[in-house]
Amino acid sequence: MTDTPPPRTNPKYNLRNPLPLSASQEAEVKQIYYKRVRGHCAAEIKAFAECAVNRTVTATWVCRDQRLAMNSCMVAHAKPEEEDRAREEWFATHEERRRAEQAKLDAVEERRAKVIQMMREDEERKRQQAGR
Incomplete structure (x- = not known):
């Protein structure tokens, strides 16, 4: 009789959130989420904004119908599924954003190297002029 270990079961991975995100990354996800919800309700938001132009406190009751339509649309679309x-x-575009950030850092480093080279050339030129 052989002792075989019990079969290993793979733990379930949360494919929608495979990594714990930092606070700034969560904020980026929230920005995408709010942008998507506002996109669904663009017509209602526009109607309320047009009604509220040049109004302050009175916009609350004068634009009540538009406000209620806008709020109900936002509530209808602000669901956990939309956040997912x-x-x-966010995860799909993470690599693209990382590459863009790295390209910015590389450009800064390249510019810094050029400035250092220009400074050294200038110092060399000054030394040659002082030696004459």
């Missing part, structure tokens, strides 16, 4: 879609979009 925003999180998936």
Whole structure:
């Protein structure tokens, strides 16, 4: 009789959130989420904004119908499923954003190297002029 270990079961991975995100990354996900919700309700938001132009306190009751329509639309679309879609979009574009950030850092480093080279050339030129 052989002692075989019990079969290993793979733990379930949360594919929608495979990594714990930092606070700034969570804020980026929230921005995508709010942008998506506002996109669904763009017509209602526009109607309320047009009604509220040049109004302050009175916009609350004068634009009541538009405000209620806008709020009900936002509540209807502000669901956890929409936040999951925003999180998936964030993860899908994560590598692209990382590459863009790295390209910016590389450009800064390249510029810094050019400035250092120019400073050294200038110092060399000054030394040659002083030696004459």
